[in-house]
Amino acid sequence: MAREIERKFRVANDDWRGEVTETLRLAQFYLFTRPDASVRVRIRDEASAKLTIKTGSGADRGEFEYDIPLEDAEALRESRIGNLVEKTRHIVPLGAWRVEVDEFEGDLAGLVLAEIELQDIGDQPPLPAFLGREVTGDPRYLNARLALGGLPDAD
Numbered sequence: 001m002a003r004e005i006e007r008k009f010r011v012a013n014d015d016w017r018g019e020v021t022e023t024l025r026l027a028q029f030y031l032f033t034r035p036d037a038s039v040r041v042r043i044r045d046e047a048s049a050k051l052t053i054k055t056g057s058g059a060d061r062g063e064f065e066y067d068i069p070l071e072d073a074e075a076l077r078e079s080r081i082g083n084l085v086e087k088t089r090h091i092v093p094l095g096a097w098r099v100e101v102d103e104f105e106g107d108l109a110g111l112v113l114a115e116i117e118l119q120d121i122g123d124q125p126p127l128p129a130f131l132g133r134e135v136t137g138d139p140r141y142l143n144a145r146l147a148l149g150g151l152p153d154a155d
Contacts, residue, residue: 004054004063005121008141011112012132016101022091026102029080033144040144041073041080049073058137062119082131082147083107097125113141 028042036057043049049070054063077084088112092099097116104111113135116125133143140152 002017002062002064003060004124005060005061005118006115007118007134007136008044008138009114009116009136010132011101011114011130011136013130014089014128016092016099016128018112019092020090020101021093024089025086026087026089028109028143028147030082030144030147031079033081033148034141038142038144041068041076043070043073045071052068057139059118081145081152085147090129093129093141094125097123099128099131104146108146111146111151 004143009105024152025045026042027046028040030038030040032039036055038054040052040054041049042052047070049072050065051068051073053062053064084106085104085108087102087104090101090103092111094116097118099114101112101114104113114131118125129133139145146152
C-alpha cells in the first residue's frame, strides 16, 4: 500500500528563504473529506494534475496518487467542496530529507506550514531553526480542513 509519512510544523521565521532550491505553484480542492479519508485534485504550475486519495490520520497515512488530464481536473473543480486552496511550495534540502514550505494565499494568506516527508515513522531528521510548533496530527492544519473551515484559530 502507498504510504505518506510526514511531520508538519508551523514556520517560525523566514530563515529558510535563502535555502530554497525549487518553487512551484499548487492549487487544490476536495471532492470528499471526512476525518479519516479525503479525495483531492491538485493542479501543479497550471500544467499537470493529480487525483489523490488519502486514508487514515496522523503522521502515517495511506496515499494513492493518479495523474489525470488537466482538462479533467478543471472540470472536477465545479464539484468541489469548500474553498480552493492555493499555495506556493518551496523546497528546502535537509540532508537525506527535504522540507516543503507552503505559503498559503487567498483566504489562508499569512499561514506558512512546513512538512518533512519521512521514509520510516522512526526517522529523526535534524529540525531546522525556522520550524516552529509541530502540528502533526492536529486536524486544524490538514489541507482538507483548511479548505472547509479556513484559518485555524490562533494558538
